[in-house]
Amino acid sequence: MLADNFIRGAEEAGHEIVTVSAAHSRISPCTGCVACGYEGPCIQKDDMEEIRLGILDADMLGFTPLYYYGMSAQLKILIDRFCAINSSIQRKKMKSALLSVAWNSDNWTFDALEAHYHTLVKYLNFQDQGMVLGRGCGTPAMTKRSRYPEQAYRLGKSLSND
Numbered sequence: 001m002l003a004d005n006f007i008r009g010a011e012e013a014g015h016e017i018v019t020v021s022a023a024h025s026r027i028s029p030c031t032g033c034v035a036c037g038y039e040g041p042c043i044q045k046d047d048m049e050e051i052r053l054g055i056l057d058a059d060m061l062g063f064t065p066l067y068y069y070g071m072s073a074q075l076k077i078l079i080d081r082f083c084a085i086n087s088s089i090q091r092k093k094m095k096s097a098l099l100s101v102a103w104n105s106d107n108w109t110f111d112a113l114e115a116h117y118h119t120l121v122k123y124l125n126f127q128d129q130g131m132v133l134g135r136g137c138g139t140p141a142m143t144k145r146s147r148y149p150e151q152a153y154r155l156g157k158s159l160s161n162d
Helices: 002-012 048-057 073-092 111-123 140-145 148-157
Strands: 060-063 095-102 127-135
Touching: 002 095, 002 127, 002 148, 048 073, 095 111, 095 148, 111 127, 127 148, 140 148
Parallel strands: 060 095, 095 127
Antiparallel strands: none
């Protein structure tokens, strides 16, 4: 829901959006073989080659969701495969954003996810555009009634074209 609202705002601001569902893509874990030479392509033949081309063509990456207080395993596998394109991503100085909701409303709910995201921002030279972290959103109905979908929309809408 946050991603959909972010996308709506970004499209209204004139941006072209391409989405990748890590959960529904065929992406194998990085084996650490380094056959890519840290600059690709990877020797594994899966959906990551097409995703890689999309990433290298993008100006921004948005990350979502939180699963059990951290990044989902599917998203982590995709990010681990950045190994084959680290240098290219770092040189681009892409923008990034983090969007997530969680049932738990404790102030520490997103600590691990935020720490990982901030590490990626530093390592990959991302320009952080912001985060929408929806505490206390355990169901779609709870999320819909919260302020977080509007925050995600406004974040997408605020993105500049430079």
